[in-house]
Amino acid sequence: MISVLLAEDVQMVRGALVALLNLEHDIEVVASVATGDEIMPAVTENKPDVAVLDIDLPGIDGLTAAALIHENVPQTRTLILTSLGRPGTLRRALTARVNGFILKDAPVSELADAIRGVSVGRRVIDSQLALAAWDGDECPLTPRELEVLRLAADGADAMEIAGTLFLSVGTVRNYLTNVTAKLDARNRVDAVRIARKSGWF
Numbered sequence: 001m002i003s004v005l006l007a008e009d010v011q012m013v014r015g016a017l018v019a020l021l022n023l024e025h026d027i028e029v030v031a032s033v034a035t036g037d038e039i040m041p042a043v044t045e046n047k048p049d050v051a052v053l054d055i056d057l058p059g060i061d062g063l064t065a066a067a068l069i070h071e072n073v074p075q076t077r078t079l080i081l082t083s084l085g086r087p088g089t090l091r092r093a094l095t096a097r098v099n100g101f102i103l104k105d106a107p108v109s110e111l112a113d114a115i116r117g118v119s120v121g122r123r124v125i126d127s128q129l130a131l132a133a134w135d136g137d138e139c140p141l142t143p144r145e146l147e148v149l150r151l152a153a154d155g156a157d158a159m160e161i162a163g164t165l166f167l168s169v170g171t172v173r174n175y176l177t178n179v180t181a182k183l184d185a186r187n188r189v190d191a192v193r194i195a196r197k198s199g200w201f
Contacts (some may be wrong), residue, residue, distance in 0.1 A: 001026055001028045001047045001146070002028070002049045002115060002119045003046065003050075004014050004021060004027055004028055004030065004049065004052055005029075005031045005033070005042055005048040005050070005051070005197035006018060006029055006055045007032070007035075007036065007057060007062065007075075007136070008081070009035065009054060009057050009058055010016070013110070014193065017052075018032050021110045022186065026116070027115060029050065031076060035057055036060040037059035037060060039051065039060070040065065040072070043069055043076055043105045047073065049077065049119045050076070050077050050131040051065075051077070051078055051079070052071055052079045052081055052111070053066055053080055053081065054104075055080050055082035055093075062082070063093055064096075066080065066093070066097070067096040067098045070098075077100075078100070079114055079124070080098050081104055082096070082101065082104060083104045086135065092199065092200070093131070099118040099121075099123055100117065100124035100125065100126065102125075102126045106126065111125070139195075139198065139200045141183075144165075145178060146195070146200060148172060148175040148176060148179065149179050149195055150201045152176065158172045158173050158176070160170055176188055176191075183195070
């Protein structure tokens with residue numbers, strides 16, 4: 001049997017997926033959680049073969065959790081489940097070294113096959129998304145610029161960002177100016193919109 005942990009914050013979706021996956025002859029859901037913060041304790045306790053993680057969760061997100069699992073419980077493979085079919089999101093998933101990435105609107109049979117593939121060491125990626133990622137634009141921002149923009153997107157002002165990242169306020173403003181110019185954005189809000197739409201964070 002392939003043991004599975006499922007992380008999905010929408011209770012009805014989580015319950016349906018657990019029920020449907022448990023109907024498969026070779027898959028057993030050994031734990032299901034609703035928040036990102038519950039993932040590592042559940043993985044540590046249950047040692048599932050595969051962790052199926054929604055990308056957007058309360059607390060830490062699915063990609064961050066996948067990276068933590070890879071680092072701390074490498075025998076558990078990770079499969080990201082998302083409604084965000086953007087090329088930048090796939091690139092972030094690959095950077096986090098996830099083993100699989102499929103869209104939420106895929107049939108349950110595809111999810112079950114993806115779990116089987118990931119459990120034996122194959123990398124499983126939705127074919128349409130892989131093609132889009134191949135053709136999509138690379139993120140032009142540096143990791144530091146993305147970090148600054150992500151904090152700005154969360155509502156932090158230049159002084160708060162400076163305090164968080166141990167930078168001067170002037171340096172933060174320079175980063176934000178560079179980001180706006182690189183993305184050909186009208187302003188900071190437009191830069192955040194472009195980055196979100198592209199799946200860069």
